[in-house]
Amino acid sequence: MLIINCPYCGARPEVEFRHAGEAHVARPAGTESLTDEEVVDRLYFRSNPKGMTVERWRHVHGCGRFFNAVRDTVSDFFVTTYKTGEPKPDLEALKAGAAK
Amino acid sequence: MVDISSDRRTVLDGLQFTSPADAEVRIEPVAAMSRLALRGRPGIETAVAPVFGFNLPSTACTSATAAEYAALWVGPDEWLVTAPDGRVDVVKAALEEACAGVPHAITDISHRNVGLTISGPKATWVLSHGCPLDFDLAAFPVGMCTRTLLGRTEVVLWRRAEDTFRIEVWRTFADYLIGFLNEARKELAA
Numbered sequence: 696m697l698i699i700n701c702p703y704c705g706a707r708p709e710v711e712f713r714h715a716g717e718a719h720v721a722r723p724a725g726t727e728s729l730t731d732e733e734v735v736d737r738l739y740f741r742s743n744p745k746g747m748t749v750e751r752w753r754h755v756h757g758c759g760r761f762f763n764a765v766r767d768t769v770s771d772f773f774v775t776t777y778k779t780g781e782p783k784p785d786l787e788a789l790k791a792g793a794a795k
Numbered sequence: 796m797v798d799i800s801s802d803r804r805t806v807l808d809g810l811q812f813t814s815p816a817d818a819e820v821r822i823e824p825v826a827a828m829s830r831l832a833l834r835g836r837p838g839i840e841t842a843v844a845p846v847f848g849f850n851l852p853s854t855a856c857t858s859a860t861a862a863e864y865a866a867l868w869v870g871p872d873e874w875l876v877t878a879p880d881g882r883v884d885v886v887k888a889a890l891e892e893a894c895a896g897v898p899h900a901i902t903d904i905s906h907r908n909v910g911l912t913i914s915g916p917k918a919t920w921v922l923s924h925g926c927p928l929d930f931d932l933a934a935f936p937v938g939m940c941t942r943t944l945l946g947r948t949e950v951v952l953w954r955r956a957e958d959t960f961r962i963e964v965w966r967t968f969a970d971y972l973i974g975f976l977n978e979a980r981k982e983l984a985a
């Protein structure tokens with residue numbers, strides 16, 4: 696079982712968590728002037744990378760809070776977690792750190 | 796005259812609490828009590844002190860108790876508060892007054908949960924059948940509380956002593972949970 700580090704509760708078993716989609720998908724300003732393609736892109740299309748991805752997770756059977764996590768989609772390794780509202784980490788720096 | 800007063804029964808009535816393994820792990824119902832879900836912005840921790848006689852715990856997964864009250868941290872802005880049975884309206888009114896200056900929500904959940912006590916030298920052994928948390932005293936000290944999964948159901952676990960835990964479970968899941976715990980301790984009686 697994976698151990699996921701909740702930014703509020705600390706290291707906890709994976710069964711207490713739920714995945715909640717890609718993180719940092721911002722609602723664009725001026726939605727009334729978006730084209731249909733731009734709306735569809737925001738609503739339905741996600742980056743789905745091979746390697747490090749940034750996702751929202753929820754500690755649903757714990758503190759109940761949403762937070763963000765950097766996860767490697769190849770190894771399922773949780774590189775880091777941080778509170779919602781904190782800036783997106785520099786993935787290139789994390790990759791360089793992971794490669795060491 | 797016909798007695799039409801309501802007959803108060805708990806979902807725990809008629810469930811199996813005794814077991815040949817009682818010497819090693821006991822499971823007992825907790826008497827009815829008042830429960831409140833308390834949520835609020837920073838500032839609420841100290842605002843409630845005149846009511847409880849203590850500040851709400853702000854460290855994750857810790858609890859505070861004094862006299863007849865207990866407050867359990869279950870989230871960064873969320874606490875499970877217990878008070879004596881029948882006092883929920885009084886406590887709720889006092890809290891509303893004390894928290895007037897802080898955005899908050901206070902909800903009576905007295906009848907949403909039922910409480911169980913699991914105790915004995917094999918208590919953590921039985922809990923570990925359905926909960927992946929580390930119950931070593933260093934990792935889960937006395938006084939620690941947390942929402943987690945036990946078997947297939949969500950519970951709040953609160954360590955009251957080295958070998959004694961309170962389990963708070965939603966009442967419709969109590970039947971399942973007691974069945975699960977009895978199944979786990981069957982092995983001890985064999």
Ligand SMILES: [Zn+2]
Nearest residue numbers: 701704754758
């Ligand atoms: Zn948490």
